[in-house]
Amino acid sequence: MPTLTIENTAWEFAAGRPEVALVPLASLEPHGPHLPAGTDILLISAIARGVAGRLIKPAFLLPTWPVGTSGEHLGRPGCVSLEYDTLWAVVGDLVRSLHAHGIRDVVVLNNLGSPMGNTVRPSGNPIVKTAVRQLNYETTGLRAIWVQPFAVSRTALTEIFASAGRDLDASDVKASILRHLAPDLVRTGVADAERGRLSLEVAVAATADYVERTLAALNEI
Amino acid sequence: MLDDTATGPEIGAAAPEVAVLGIGAIEQHGRHLPVGTDFLLAIELSRHVATELDAWLLPPIPVSMSECHGPMGGTVWLKPATLAAVLRDIARSVEAQGVRLLLVLNCHGGNFILEPAIEQLNRELRWLRVVLAPEVLADLPGEPPIFETGALEVHAGEAETSAMLHYYPDLVREERHDGPITVGREFLDYTTLDRLNPEGTWGFPSRADAAKGERAARARVRACAAYARRALEAIPLVPGPAGSSA
Numbered sequence: 397m398p399t400l401t402i403e404n405t406a407w408e409f410a411a412g413r414p415e416v417a418l419v420p421l422a423s424l425e426p427h428g429p430h431l432p433a434g435t436d437i438l439l440i441s442a443i444a445r446g447v448a449g450r451l452i453k454p455a456f457l458l459p460t461w462p463v464g465t466s467g468e469h470l471g472r473p474g475c476v477s478l479e480y481d482t483l484w485a486v487v488g489d490l491v492r493s494l495h496a497h498g499i500r501d502v503v504v505l506n507n508l509g510s511p512m513g514n515t516v517r518p519s520g521n522p523i524v525k526t527a528v529r530q531l532n533y534e535t536t537g538l539r540a541i542w543v544q545p546f547a548v549s550r551t552a553l554t555e556i557f558a559s560a561g562r563d564l565d566a567s568d569v570k571a572s573i574l575r576h577l578a579p580d581l582v583r584t585g586v587a588d589a590e591r592g593r594l595s596l597e598v599a600v601a602a603t604a605d606y607v608e609r610t611l612a613a614l615n616e617i
Numbered sequence: 618m619l620d621d622t623a624t625g626p627e628i629g630a631a632a633p634e635v636a637v638l639g640i641g642a643i644e645q646h647g648r649h650l651p652v653g654t655d656f657l658l659a660i661e662l663s664r665h666v667a668t669e670l671d672a673w674l675l676p677p678i679p680v681s682m683s684e685c686h687g688p689m690g691g692t693v694w695l696k697p698a699t700l701a702a703v704l705r706d707i708a709r710s711v712e713a714q715g716v717r718l719l720l721v722l723n724c725h726g727g728n729f730i731l732e733p734a735i736e737q738l739n740r741e742l743r744w745l746r747v748v749l750a751p752e753v754l755a756d757l758p759g760e761p762p763i764f765e766t767g768a769l770e771v772h773a774g775e776a777e778t779s780a781m782l783h784y785y786p787d788l789v790r791e792e793r794h795d796g797p798i799t800v801g802r803e804f805l806d807y808t809t810l811d812r813l814n815p816e817g818t819w820g821f822p823s824r825a826d827a828a829k830g831e832r833a834a835r836a837r838v839r840a841c842a843a844y845a846r847r848a849l850e851a852i853p854l855v856p857g858p859a860g861s862s863a
Binding site: 401581 | 621624626648651656657677684692694698699702714790
C-alpha cells in the first residue's frame with residue numbers, strides 16, 4: 397500500500413487514512429573507528445522505509461527518532477543518550493498522539509537489535525518493552541507492538557554470513573549494510589556491499605513478516 | 618562541521634566547542650505544505666548554521682509540541698515535559714564530552730516550554746551553556762523587510778511557505794488558502810487551530826515566493842550564527858572538565 401510520510405499534507409493524510417504507523421527509533425553512539433556514530437539512524441531509517449512499503453494496510457512512516465538510551469557510552473565522543481524515563485515518555489507521547497488520530501496499530505521499530513537477540517527482551521533501548529506494554533494496558537483500542545529487525549532475521553542473516561565463511565556479528569552486519577547504502581561512510585574493514593544488500597533485504601522482509609503475523613495473531617485474540 | 622556521519626574518534630579528536638540542535642515538528646500545515654515542514658526547515662537551518670560555525674550538528678528533534686493542531690491528520694506531538702526532558706538529556710550528553718555551548722534552533726513556534734526549560738538547565742549544568750537562538754518567524758531586526766505580512770504570520774503563511782519554496786519547492790502544493798485570523802496568538806492557549814481556521818493556516822501563503830524565502834533563509838542563518846558567536850564570548854571563563862579543550 398502507498399505509504400504516507402512527513403512529505404504529505406494533512407489533507408492527503410485525511411484521504412489516505414493510514415491504519416498503521418511505523419515509529420523507527422535509533423541511537424547515537426560511537427561505533428568504533430570505522431563506522432559513523434549515527435550508523436543506527438541510517439540503517440533503521442532504510443529498514444523502516446522498506447517495511448512500510450511491504451505492509452498490507454496504508455501506513456504512516458514517521459521520521460526516525462534519532463537518540464536512544466546509550467548510558468553505557470555516556471561521556472564517550474559521539475554519544476548522545478536519553479534517560480530511560482525520557483525515552484519512555486517519548487514513545488508514550490508519539491504512540492498516544494497517533495492513536496488520537498484514529499491509528500489503531502502502531503509498530504515501534506526499536507532500533508536494530510542483535511542477531512543473537514529475540515522478540516521477548518530487546519537488545520538496546522530496553523525501556524521500550526515496558527513503554528509498549530503499558531501503552532496497551534492503559535489505552536483502550538490501541539495495539540502497539542515493538543520489534544527489532546536483526547533479532548527477527550537471525551536465521552537468514554546467519555546464512556548470508558556463513559556462506560561467506562564469517563561468524564554472525566552485529567557490527568559486521570551493520571558495516572556491510574552501510575557499505576551497501578553509503579560506501580564512503582565505512583572507513584575501514586572487510587564489510588562487503590553485496591552481503592549488506594542481502595542483509596538489508598532479509599531484515600526488511602523478516603520484520604514486515606513479523607509485524608503482519610503479530611498483528612494478525614492479535615486480531616484473533 | 619561534524620554530523621552523525623562522523624565516527625566517535627573523529628568527534629573526540631575535533632573536540633567541538635559548539636553543538637547545534639534543531640527542533641522541528643510534525644503537524645498539519647494547510648493544504649499546501651507537508652506535515653513535516655517544521656522538521657524539514659530544522660534540518661536545513663541547523664545544517665547551515667552548524668556549517669557556518671564549524672560546529673557539531675546533532676540530529677534534529679523531529680517532533681515537539683504540536684497538540685495545538687488537535688485532530689488534523691499527520692500531526693504527532695510530545696508533551697511539554699517530554700520535550701524538556703529530551704533537551705536536558707541531550708545537553709548532559711554533550712556536556713559530558715566537553716562541549717561549551719549548545720545552540721538550540723527552534724523551528725516550531727508552539728514550543729513554549731523551551732525558554733523555562735533552558736533557564737533551569739543553565740542553573741543545573743556545570744560547564745555547558747544552553748542558548749535558544751531568537752525565534753525569527755519573518756523579518757529580522759535591522760534588515761530591510763522581506764515579507765508583506767510578516768507581522769501577521771503564525772502558521773503556514775507567507776514566510777514559512779516562502780522558506781519551503783526556497784528549500785523544498787517540489788513539496789509545496791498549488792492550493793493555498795490564506796488564514797486572516799483576527800484574534801491574538803494567545804488563542805492557541807484556549808483552543809486548537811482547526812477551530813480558528815478549518816484550512817489550518819494563520820497568515821498569507823498566497824503572498825509567498827522562493828526569492829523571499831532565499832533572502833530570509835540567508836539572513837536567518839547569519840543571525841543565528843552571529844548570536845552563537847556572541848553567546849560563546851559571553852560565557853564566563855569557567856574551567857572545563859579535565860581532558861576537554863576548554
